[in-house]
Amino acid sequence: xxHLDITVKGKVQGVFYRKSTKAVADQLGVRGFVRNEANxxxxxxxxxxxxxxxxxxxxxxxxxxxAGVTSVDTHEGELKNYRxxxxxxx
Numbered sequence: 001x002x003h004l005d006i007t008v009k010g011k012v013q014g015v016f017y018r019k020s021t022k023a024v025a026d027q028l029g030v031r032g033f034v035r036n037e038a039n040x041x042x043x044x045x046x047x048x049x050x051x052x053x054x055x056x057x058x059x060x061x062x063x064x065x066x067a068g069v070t071s072v073d074t075h076e077g078e079l080k081n082y083r084x085x086x087x088x089x090x
Contacts, residue, residue, distance in 0.1 A: 003077045004053055006044040007037075009059055011068035015056045017042050020064035025085035030056050032080075034086035047082055
């Protein structure tokens with residue numbers, strides 16, 4: 001298991017990015033959360049095995065149909081042992 005902090009930049013708010021991220025995370029078995037940031041980015045905390053995280057990151061680079069992802073930054077962090085994947089609404 002590995003923990004990644006993921007920042008997605010581009011046209012990623014108002015395009016169902018968070019809802020779609022949750023659906024993909026649930027399908028793949030990724031645990032953590034997704035939230036919108038005040039600066040227009042989307043932040044994701046994700047935990048899974050390397051193979052699953054690779055598939056998840058591939059999706060993050062595309063996003064839902066109306067998204068326009070310009071970059072995806074990742075940083076490995078300490079495992080938090082999330083129980084599921086949630087959409088955090090501010």
